[in-house]
Amino acid sequence: MNTPLILMVLLPLAGSILNGLILRPHSAKRAGVIATLFSTGSFICALLLFFNLLQTGTPVQISTPWFTAGDLKLEWGLHFDWLTAVMALVVTGIGSVIHLYSIGYMAHDRSPGRFFTYLNLFLCSMITLITSDNLVALFVGWEGVGVCSYLLIGFWFEDIEKANAGIKAFVVNRIGDAGFLIGIFLCFQLFHTLNFVDMSAAISKLGGPGTSLGLWTLTTLCLFIGATGKSAQIPLYVWLPDAMAGPTPVSALIHAATMVTAGIYMITRMNFLFQFTPDTNLLIAFIGGLTALMAAFIATSQNDIKKVLAYSTVSQLGLMFLALGSGAYIAAIFHVMTHAFFKACLFLGAGSVIHACHEEQDIRHMGGLKKYMPLTYWTFTVSTLALAGFPLLAGFFSKDLILYSALQGKWGFLLWGLGSGASLLTAFYMARLHALTFHGEYRGHAHPHESPSVMTIPLVILGIGAVFAGYLGMPEAFHLLPDYIAEFLGHVVKMPAETEHLLPELTAMGIATSAAIIGLGIGYWFYLEPKRTEGLNSIMAPLRTLFANKFYVDEIYGFILVKPFKQFSLFLARIFDPNVVDAGVMFPAKLARMGGTALSFFQIGSAQFYLLVMLLGGLAVFWYCLKGALV
Amino acid sequence: MTGLEWIILLSKLLVIYLTIVHVVPIMIWVERKGAALIQDRPGPNRVGPFGLLQPVADALKFLVKEDPIPNSVNRVLYAMGPFMTLVPASLIVAVLPVGDFFEVQGKSYFMQIADINVGLLYLLSISSLGIYGILFGGWASNNKYSLMGAMRSASQIISYEIPLGLAAVGAVTVYGTFSLREMALGQEGTFLAVLPRWGVFMQPIGFLVFFISAFAETNRLPFDLPETEGELVAGFHTEYGSMKFATYFMAEYMNMATISGLMTTLYFGGWHLPYLTDATLLGWLGGQRNLLAVLQFLIFFFQSCCLPAHFRLGALDGAAFPL
Amino acid sequence: MKELFFIFFSLYTIAAALGVVLAKNPVYSAFSLILSFFGLSALYVMWGATFIGMIQILVYTGAIVVLFVFVVMLLDLGSVVTDHSHSWLTVMVSAIAVWFFSLLMLRTFNHTPLVAPATPLAESNTRLISQLLFTEYLWPFEILSIFLLALIIAIYALTRPDAADKRKVHP
């Protein structure tokens, strides 16, 4: 069973090399077909491995010695266990669908070959990230994904903002990665190994941090910083909204389904470490909650369709981190899976809308597209409802699981409040988005038309996924289906100890669903009637401007970080460099010249003077040598 | 050194030195007579019989005349000049092997004033000092012509010293020693049964070279260029007045005397007469060693005196001189 | 008796040497040089090296100093009265340096152990020297002769009359 594992990793790489270096096709069709073939190939391998895992129940493991540095002996290992299986299926599945979709989307782009190369490359690095069996290989995948996101965001690099957005994404990720690196070093320092299996064995042997709790907390904190960078949490989320500058399939694949979940996957993979550090978990939960709420607030007043979806992703990720913080790793992964489906569907829908309205992204210039694009409309509606948490749809199950798991510990109520507030707002702004784009009459001046089938089929697939993904993790309360996801991931993730929840499960679920429905109602009520929308906008005007400007976070960052940095470098260049460094270099030169002139004083030309000096010198040497003897 | 030895030493000094000194006026007289004879004129006959006292008169004149010292002259060297030629000339006399030895109270003493084993070397080096007298004299008198004259004569003397030295070396190789006394002894008796063992017969060529360079050494004809040239008038000693002039003059003749003394030692058998060995002479004189010493003394001087005559004769037929 | 002579001649030579250095006029210094050479040769003879004494006078005084006097007279340098020396400072410094140097020299001389003082040279050293010269030291002797030959050529080249015109005297 080793070959499918290797194939899964290498097929996208082969695809990207084929597209990028060898064939360099110009037509989107040929490049797209090749890319999609290779990604579906890796999806099939993932399926094979998944069924093998189901039957044998033993993870597949291959490793080759990579390099040894000091007492660190590293192997490059490919490892396919339950957690990887879930993630692989999500990544390769949705990846292939999006490849199919982007054939249509990039039809009349100038350099589709380059696009598909990057896309395949991204897929390959994401898979290496997931299948790696040690932190360093994971980090390689981590960086690969970062690079590809930069390349893809800045795909239309002629446009300066898009290029800047790419750079911004990459820089912010790098900051996160720095934290992640320190985390890896600390891990090695503590456990002298970076391999997950050995690490968990070492920890279980150690049986807890014991004296060095502080150090363990620091490690987990650093790892968390890496995760925030990659999965766009409070301090380092600024790059995600700007990342919308990239083509829509990119946003769909990277910023909805795969890359952003890397942080969550990493933490879940390291759950054996995070269990022992309660303070970090609390911090994670709080940051998750805060991000969710804040992003939701901003999303309510965004006018760009993709910006709204981006902020909704950020808030959903906040929810996932909330789950991680409160120890519900399985809930987080389950939400990752469901979120991947409906968020990808939403993004692709937005893509086809933009495609139809000829690159129009402002929802105020859309409206009434229901008539023109029925299929997109229906898939979009299903996903919106799923996202909002409409009962019996995917979002409902995973979100309730998270909110329910947040209900524990000292801060349970506050965290739960944050989460449910976020989901209320999510329902509200999704309703707003849905109403403004598809209902009322068309305000744009293009003439929209339904997207070609190659784009609508992926929409339908994802729509179905959005509906049925939820049934994998049915809570026991319904006693309908066994909780597949729970026992499936149980092999990898130890179930959190059953702490008493502050509220019984059913009541929590009831409150959550009612919140979702109220949100949707308000949203539709306000935004279906243009008259009422103006009323709402006028009342909330000050708040709206605040949200619109994203709490001025970018400006604050600019002010706190960027300006002083520029100032300091200016100082260095203008004052420090010329005076200190140059002076240091020039000084010996000046010294030599001075020495020269000083010595030339003695060259007065008279031979006898030279003789005298010679004699004196001779005497000194003579005397020095004989000093011993003379005495 | 006991008192007696001192006396003997002093007496030897006195006798030999005074003889040399007295030979000088005689030579002058002979030369003036000879020159006159050549030029068919009577020569000095005013003073004393046949002008014999003429040299004495000259000497008196020089002593009496006022000794002018030109003002722009370098005082010290001007005065030193003449004596620097005279002193070396007289120093050489100490080495000349005048006779064999004589007994006084049973101890035998050498007739020579000093017999040093580097005799010849001593002689050569001292004779080379004469040049300084001429140089300083010429230069001190501070006029261009005298300087030129001094330069010419000095260079002439130096250049002829070398052949003189080489000839002397020839003699040394024959006699196997530097000491003049042994050289003289070596010339006793005969060799090849016929010829007396005189240097002349042993080294005719050596003698010839020596003879010529001797002439040059003392600026005699035909080498007296320093004086005869028109503009040089009297050469390096034009500026000199009486006494200093006299000393130069005397030094010149003493030089001649000593050079001829050297010649007799090297080539004319020192104090040996041809074919007559000391033993036979002693026999004749009845074993009087001292008498023999006196006889040898006379022979030596007789030979060394008649040589200047040859000088003079040489001067006579200057033109045809087989140079 | 001998020490007396020895001391006398030594002092005499040093006095003459002083004369050489201090004389205003090069001719005077040449003259005192001759006197010092006399003193030196006297010392040699008193030490028994009669041959060297004579050579000293014959070669040094007879030839080398004559050269000096020739040059002085030809170039008419005598008239230049005094040219004593550089500034006072240099004189002082050199005096001190020379004094110190001589101290060191003396120090080394007096402390060099002497080879066993064998019997002084018995027979006249002229014979001995000449023997040695042509047996043990033949090579240096021959080389010296070639050296002198080269010297003569060099001197002629150095002071060629016609070359002089090319090097016009420029102020």
Add this chain to the structure above:
Amino acid sequence: MMEAQPIYWTHYVATCLFALGLLGFLIRKNAITVLMCLELMLNAANLILVELSMRTGTPDGIIMVVFVITVAAAEVAVGLGIVLNLYRLKETVELDAFKSLQG
């Protein structure tokens, strides 16, 4: 022959000679005098050589002196040649006049 004359006496003489020569060599400006002082130094060396060779009975010292004298003669000849040329060059023999190699 000299008995064991106190050894340092001649050394004193030679050192004084050498010192005087050196002093003259350094101080005097006139090229000729400088060369004479040089001769003086050489003779000081000769004195030591002779004295020691006679004292230790080895004739090598004397041979050395012979060689030294010949070389000295050569040296003087060349020296005077050069002085002559210097004179032709600059009309004077003052050593200070020749400063063209000044630094």
